[in-house]
Amino acid sequence: MGQFGVFLLLLTLGYVFGRMAESRHYRSIHKREALLRRVLVLPDKMPPIEFQQHNSTLVTGSVVISVDYFKTIAAALRGLVGGRVNAYESLLDRARREAILRMQEQARLKGASAVFNLKFETSRIGDNAGKALGSVEVLAYGTALIPQRHATA
Amino acid sequence: MLISNMEVVPGKKVVKHLGLVQGSTVRAKHAGRDIMAGLKNIFGGELKGYTELLSESRDEALSRLQQQAELLGANAILNVRFSTSSIAAGASEIFVYGSAVVVEER
Numbered sequence: 001m002g003q004f005g006v007f008l009l010l011l012t013l014g015y016v017f018g019r020m021a022e023s024r025h026y027r028s029i030h031k032r033e034a035l036l037r038r039v040l041v042l043p044d045k046m047p048p049i050e051f052q053q054h055n056s057t058l059v060t061g062s063v064v065i066s067v068d069y070f071k072t073i074a075a076a077l078r079g080l081v082g083g084r085v086n087a088y089e090s091l092l093d094r095a096r097r098e099a100i101l102r103m104q105e106q107a108r109l110k111g112a113s114a115v116f117n118l119k120f121e122t123s124r125i126g127d128n129a130g131k132a133l134g135s136v137e138v139l140a141y142g143t144a145l146i147p148q149r150h151a152t153a
Numbered sequence: 154m155l156i157s158n159m160e161v162v163p164g165k166k167v168v169k170h171l172g173l174v175q176g177s178t179v180r181a182k183h184a185g186r187d188i189m190a191g192l193k194n195i196f197g198g199e200l201k202g203y204t205e206l207l208s209e210s211r212d213e214a215l216s217r218l219q220q221q222a223e224l225l226g227a228n229a230i231l232n233v234r235f236s237t238s239s240i241a242a243g244a245s246e247i248f249v250y251g252s253a254v255v256v257e258e259r
Binding site: 010013014017018021022025045046047051052053054056057058060062063064065066067068069071072098116117119121123124125134135137139141142143145 | 155156157158159160161162163164190193194195196197198199200203204207208211215233234235236237238239245
């Protein structure tokens, strides 16, 4: 009985705090995406000819986001019947968008107008989580193109 | 040193290829951070300690990459790629590679 109580407590804590963290994070993502819309991010390999006179440099953005207890249990249950795992979908969505935003912030600090050749790298960090997801790291990187009047050698 | 993950550099041309250069580092997380991460696995949210650790390691790998390219006499590294693997419990390897080249104004 005691063990079940602890389980329920963890589940409730995970649900309440996880929900709070997620909606707070989404609010901040939406706000910053609107602010940074001017820094173009494209997965194109070759920049168009207009960028001939720009300087280029590597920019990166990364984030490690952890699951909460509720998501772990929800995903484990979903694993029994198969299908979409909503709990993990939103987690990865947040991580990818956050990584792009951090990369855009770095690009803006360098005076860039666009980031080309966007690449992602996703890895799982979950030594203490056993078979569950634990936490996930997403790295976004690309080449920032800086108009030459902003150039800082 | 110009570092880029594109195959070409706008406004510049590659005059010499010097081959593959790479940089890597293996980092372990310390126990305190692991305990914090365990707690975070209940409540959810960002693991700032890990984010910092991994981006520090990435900077380290990039600076090793750069050193190698400088030894070859390159002034740019193109087509840079990152790769991360957790090789043992609590340790991960960050690996970065690219091609060292000499570029010139067109």
